Amino acid sequence: MCSPSCRIKIINGNTCQPMTANINGSAQAVKFPHTQIVTVQPRTGPESIESFYDEFLAIPGILEQIILDTESNAFILACWGDPGLEAAREITPRPVIGIAEASLYMANMLAAKWSVVTTLHRVRDMVEKTVHRTGLTGRCASVRTTRLSVLDTERDRTATLDILTAASQLAIQEDGAEAICLGCAGMSGLEQQLEDRLGVPVIDAVAAAVKLAESV
Amino acid sequence: MCSPSCRIKIINGNTCQPMTANINGSAQAVKFPHTQIVTVQPRTGPESIESFYDEFLAIPGILEQIILDTESNAFILACWGDPGLEAAREITPRPVIGIAEASLYMANMLAAKWSVVTTLHRVRDMVEKTVHRTGLTGRCASVRTTRLSVLDTERDRTATLDILTAASQLAIQEDGAEAICLGCAGMSGLEQQLEDRLGVPVIDAVAAAVKLAESV
Amino acid sequence: MCSPSCRIKIINGNTCQPMTANINGSAQAVKFPHTQIVTVQPRTGPESIESFYDEFLAIPGILEQIILDTESNAFILACWGDPGLEAAREITPRPVIGIAEASLYMANMLAAKWSVVTTLHRVRDMVEKTVHRTGLTGRCASVRTTRLSVLDTERDRTATLDILTAASQLAIQEDGAEAICLGCAGMSGLEQQLEDRLGVPVIDAVAAAVKLAESV
Amino acid sequence: MCSPSCRIKIINGNTCQPMTANINGSAQAVKFPHTQIVTVQPRTGPESIESFYDEFLAIPGILEQIILDTESNAFILACWGDPGLEAAREITPRPVIGIAEASLYMANMLAAKWSVVTTLHRVRDMVEKTVHRTGLTGRCASVRTTRLSVLDTERDRTATLDILTAASQLAIQEDGAEAICLGCAGMSGLEQQLEDRLGVPVIDAVAAAVKLAESV
Amino acid sequence: MCSPSCRIKIINGNTCQPMTANINGSAQAVKFPHTQIVTVQPRTGPESIESFYDEFLAIPGILEQIILDTESNAFILACWGDPGLEAAREITPRPVIGIAEASLYMANMLAAKWSVVTTLHRVRDMVEKTVHRTGLTGRCASVRTTRLSVLDTERDRTATLDILTAASQLAIQEDGAEAICLGCAGMSGLEQQLEDRLGVPVIDAVAAAVKLAESV
Amino acid sequence: MCSPSCRIKIINGNTCQPMTANINGSAQAVKFPHTQIVTVQPRTGPESIESFYDEFLAIPGILEQIILDTESNAFILACWGDPGLEAAREITPRPVIGIAEASLYMANMLAAKWSVVTTLHRVRDMVEKTVHRTGLTGRCASVRTTRLSVLDTERDRTATLDILTAASQLAIQEDGAEAICLGCAGMSGLEQQLEDRLGVPVIDAVAAAVKLAESV
Incomplete structure (x- = not known):
């Protein structure tokens, strides 16, 4: 587990710099005081991961961020498909x-x-495969997709919040969900407002990973 | 997540006092400095949980420890079947x-x-049901039982270590396990020695729960 | 299998006396002439089981009814979650x-x-877990919940029948069900009227258990 | 459920007459006094069902026994693959x-x-498919095949008993079985001797079906 | 794999002659030039397979077409349930x-x-069992049934096309299907028109089987 | 489906040139006369894929072979994990x-x-994930690994054949396999000798893919 001088490197899978900054902000907000968080992005690769093709092009650059690093105690892959995890x-x-x-x-x-x-909608298959790989398909009430691209989530936060609210309400009412996982690193930071609107727990993936990385 | 004054109550499902002390020791060893750990056991119930019958008798006393508590920020159920979790x-x-x-x-x-x-051996069905309830049956290489009762694990630590080593080696060699989960709170504290012998990660359930409780 | 002097003890999981009487009536109506049916309820425990908490509090009292019994040839747990069966x-x-x-x-x-x-609605998870434990999830078209509490089913039989009819029709038309299982001991006795309305088999769980207990 | 004048027709899927007699004997031994049992075999079809080909050839003759019957209250398909059940x-x-x-x-x-x-051994796939169709694959510890053909089970009862004992002991010791299902109608009648040798419940399929048919 | 003089026998499971002709037409249209296709139907059996009963009556006649054949290099069972395949x-x-x-x-x-x-609608269970037997249930978005009997598909091709279009659009929009499998040999020949209307791949089962038979 | 002038490009996932030649030989041997086969390897990437890391590094180069190609009618990914298929x-x-x-x-x-x-042995997880992704885990008797690296399979064909024979015999005798899939493109060409030794069908993945590509 993390010692007092623990350093965690978060690797945004996308090369979109504002998203890296947003992820870093979410992580800094939830970390323990003694934890050091460094958030980076691959040197090359797609601006945003919107398809399997984008994901496979991004992976070598993501892995490079691990290979070149001699200082960090743990790594977080900050793209919802966990690209290149194995x-x-x-x-x-x-x-x-x-x-x-x-x-x-x-x-x-x-x-x-x-x-x-x-x-x-076109990432549904990617998301379902990710849930399946983790082994928890049997506990997943549904995957609800929207008309938001990854980059959209960064551009208009109010519209993003409204669209996520509508999709989450369908998941709760029609699919029986008792909690909502935000399925994109770009949605990080909206979890509290969404939770207030929905009345069920909303899980920001970046914050969840920071807390687990401090625990391992 | 845990604030600086975070208090976690660990509830040993068994009323065996030495086991409560052992669990407490494992938890104190891995907690963050600012976390306060209190380890208790039910006021009444079976000395050790060795069957479904024991488990069901233990649950009301376990739940009482939650109902009566107004101070703790989080609870850990310290019995491998997660009795009464829902x-x-x-x-x-x-x-x-x-x-x-x-x-x-x-x-x-x-x-x-x-x-x-x-x-x-007779707890195999209980353990398989617990893995299944968590949703991770597909990632479980095997459940390996031994001739150790719960109370045995507290009595002779050397014999316990040898028996766990033998069972773990079978899991690694014959079932393809790449890590070992110790499936009883009474085994807490043996993980490091076992890991040294086996060369694969060994997970103590009590320590894992403390770290997750600090994260949630 | 049951001999001519066969005695079966039915244990209502709830301590609601009218429900015990209702269960007993259903059982007496379907038993073979030579079978002796005795229907009891725990000495202590929740009046009705409407949650996991209720269920776990009821189990020790249910098990006591078995331990203290030296006369019965078979036991029936008359609460749809089969509490404490293992x-x-x-x-x-x-x-x-x-x-x-x-x-x-x-x-x-x-x-x-x-x-x-x-x-x-809040017992959906309990019911799905029960179906899963029995092993037959793959044959289950759906679990349809209603706004009826367990005690409601005893209070207003006409309203209960109407609500069950509506939910069953959705199960038949939208989920492809070819038969309906009544998922609460308190619904026992309504199966014939419901079957007349729906035109598909309706299974009363108490009657089903009496017939199986006579067979084992 | 069966009334006092209940008549159950058992249809041996094989046209082997001694097996029909054996099945009839097992059924008569477990039926309630008031139940009338009639055991028949198809007018044409394979002497014994040892393959999918045999099974499909037998089904029209099995179904004919139902179509021509106007007297029976219930039917039992007495061949372990439940041929033609749907x-x-x-x-x-x-x-x-x-x-x-x-x-x-x-x-x-x-x-x-x-x-x-x-x-x-070559019926393993048939047996696994039958278990799967019933929905209970998750509760099946193993399918253990032997060197006995269906007709062998009728010819030498002592050898059959020894071979079943050996296979069952492997199922208990290596696969974790806590009960044994005899997977061929021709094994009917050996269950008690086998149970005495093994110390776990042994289920004769013909007897089980008679008791359920009396219950439905 | 097929040599230049390769002969494939297609066995229509139904004895409806126009359907045999239609199947033959679809097969001749997609075969390689050197492949010889012969399409037959059982000598006896149901005109069309609309139930499990029809299917089991058809199988002996289907198998006879294989037993009597000494010339063909491969066989295709042309009825969507793959009756008698094992x-x-x-x-x-x-x-x-x-x-x-x-x-x-x-x-x-x-x-x-x-x-x-x-x-x-009543063949839903047959179709789901067929998908399951093939092992691909996890990739199946849905089974969509219609008000078309097997014989209807031969009688009015325009109405059939409209009904298939409507059902397929629901599968695409509500169930997430990215391709459509036509689940009846009688629908063979409509795939191109349907694909033009839907904009996703439509798979004719007869054509698929001919291409695979040429490959094996 | 392939027209007379059909061109199929096979992309060896490894940059090992002798393996590309071997794959090409297997493909040329099974193709239809009119089919044109071109076998290539990525311009850059690992010499052989022996891990997830190798696989992810190879994928961009594999995809480039598709993007740059304007002549081929179909593509085959010739590495057993189907890297980058989606x-x-x-x-x-x-x-x-x-x-x-x-x-x-x-x-x-x-x-x-x-x-x-x-x-x-370390590719077991990769192979199991590939089988799972295809949807056919339920039909897979076992995955049997050996002490052969991908490059070993090219170096010593006699030793490779002996090791594959031993592993296949275990799969047949202990796991109930009725056919063997060779799980590496480097094993292509050994299928006939292995089939002669084993007496069950042995499937060369390259040949299988060529035949399917000619069919689609």
Whole structure:
């Protein structure tokens, strides 16, 4: 587990700089005082991951951020599909935590059934595969997609909040979800406002991963 | 998540006092400095939980420890079957974490497949049901039982270590386990020695639950 | 199997006396002439089981009814969650049958897919776990909950019948159910009227369990 | 459920007359006094069902025994694969019970995990499909095949008993079975001797189906 | 794999002659030039397979077409339930391909999730069992039934096309299907028009099976 | 489906040139006369894929071979994990077939249960994930790993054959496999000798994919 001088490196899977800043802000807000958080993005790769193709192009740059790092005690992959997670664990003995799996474990501790609310309809298959890989498909009430791209979530926070609220309400009322997992790193920071509107726990994947990384 | 004055109550499901002390020792060893840990046992109930019957008799006393408590910020159910977990979550809005689920999430972050090594053969069905309830059956390489009762694990630590080593080696060699979950609170404290012998991660459920409780 | 002097003890999981009487009436109506039925309720415990907490508080009193009994040839747990079933089977070599599993086996012999129609929305998770424990999730078309509490089912039989009819029709039309399992012992006695309205088999769990207990 | 003048027709799926007589004997031994049992075999079809090909050739003759019957109150398909069960239920509103499903429900009421011990190795796939169709694969510890053909089980009862004992002991010791289902109608009558040797419940499928048919 | 003089026998499971002609037309249209296709129907059996009963009556006649054939290099079972497939493979070492499994493999290569659009509501269970037997239930978005009988699909092609379009659009919009499998041999020949209307791949099971039979 | 001038590009996932030549030889041997086969390897990437890390590094180079190609009618990913398959299908409307899924469909048409025999023990998790992604885990008897690296399979064909024979025999005798899938493109060409030794079908993944690519 993290010692007083613990350093955690968060790797945004996207090369979109404002998203890196947003992720860093969420992480700094929930970390223990003694934890040092450094948030980076790959040197090259797609601006945002909106498809399997984007994801596979991003992975070598993500893994490079681990290979070149000699200072951090743990790594967080900050893209909801946990891209390259198995490979990351092969190349370092230090803990590597995906934000998707972290948010699903947190949800599983809070609710019998939960839903993932995420970006464009075309990522449904990616999200379902991620839930499946983590092993928790049986506890997933639904995956609810929206008309938001990853970059949209950064651009208009008010519209994003409204769209997430509507999708989450459907998940709660029609699918039986008792908690909501935000299925994109770009949604980080909206969890409290969304929780106030919905009345059920809303899990920010970045915050969940920071807390688990401090625990491992 | 835990604030500086965070208080976590650990409830040993068994009324065996030495086991409560042992659990408390493991928890104190891994907690953050600012966390306050209080370890208790039910006022009445079976000395050790070795069957479904024992488990059901223990649950009302376990739940009473939550109902009567107005000071703690989070609760840990320290018996590997997570007895009464769903009910505990009904009666308090404060987080309640089972040591079984906590250890399985930790294992899932460390290994593609893991095994649970536990006590008597007759608890196999209980352990399999616990893994199933958590949703992670698909990642479980095997459940390996032994000739140790719960109370045996407290009595002779050297013999316990040898028996756990043998069972774990079978799990690694024959079942493909890449990590071992100790499937009984009474085994807490042996994880480091076992890890040294086996060369794969060994997860103590009590420690895993303390770290998760500090994170939630 | 039951001999001519066969005695079956039915244990209502709730301490609500009118429900015990109702269960007894249903059982007496379907038993073979030579079978002796005795219906009891725990000496202490919740009046009705409407949550996991209620269920766990009821189990010790249910198990006591088995331990103290030296005369009965078989036991029936008359609460749809089959509370304490595994423990009951540990403490006696005599057959113990849960009304939930009994009704699911009967349904499985009559229909490719069936639904469980039951009480309040908040028991959905309990009912799904019961179906899962029995092993028949793959044959379950749906679990349909209503706004009826367990005690409501005893109070206003006409309203109960109407509400069950509406929920069952949704299960048949939208979920593809070919038979309906009544998911609460308090609904016992309404099966014939409901079957007349719906045109598909309706299974009363108490009757199903009596017939299986006479068979084992 | 069966009235005092209840008549149950058992249809041996095989046209082997000694097996029909043996099945009839097992059924007569367990029926209630008032039940009338008639055991028949198809007019044409394979002498014994040892393959999928045999099974499909037998089904039209099995179904004919239902179509031509106007007197019976219930039917039992006495061949462990429950051949033609779905079709049988289409052509009559009277209850039709397969001996395989009947034995699995009985096993499920007696044991957390059970094994099916059956005939030649080449029927393993047939048996696994039957268990799967019933929905209970998750409760099946194993399918253990032997070097006995269906006709062998009728010819040498002592050798059959020895071979079943050996296979059952492996199921108990290596696969964790807590009860044994005899996976062939031809094994009917050996259950008591086998149970005495093994010390766990042994379920004769014909007897299980008779008791369920009397209950439905 | 097929040599230049390859001969494939297609066995229509139904004895409806116009359907045999239609199936033959679809097969001739997609075969390689050197492949010889012969399409037959059983000598006796139901005109169309609309139930499990029809299916079991058809199987002996289907299998006879294999037993009597000494010339063909491969067989195709042209009825969507793949009736008698396991038995067919027992009685000949030559490849036997079911049109249902062939269409599901093709769908699996084209789409993450696909739906089966088929005939009357009462065949839903048959279709789900077929998908399950092939092993691909997890990739099946839905089974959509219609008010078309098997014979209807031959009688009014325009109405059939409209009904299939409506059902397929629901599968795409509500169930997330990315491809459509036509779940009846009688629908063969409509795939191109349907694909033009829907904008997603539509798989004709007969064509899929011919291509796989040429490949094996 | 392939027209007379059909061109299929096979992309070896490894940059090991002798393996590309071997794959090409296997493909040329089974193709139809009119089919044109071109076998390439990525311009950059790992010499052989022996881990998740290797696989993720190889994918961008594999995808580049599709993006740059304007002549081929279909693509085959010739590395058993089907690396980048979902992304490949995003970037081209032309058919893309993975050799792993192709071999599993072929196995599923030939055997009720089959095993994958493959390279080093550490790729077991990769292979199991590939089988799972294809949806056919329920039909997989076992994954048998060996002490062969991917490059070993090219170096010493006699030793490779002996090691594959031993592993396959265990799969047949202990796991109930009725067919063997060779789980590495480097094993291509050994299938006939292995089939002669084993007496059950042995499926070469490259050949399976060529035949399916000609069919789609």
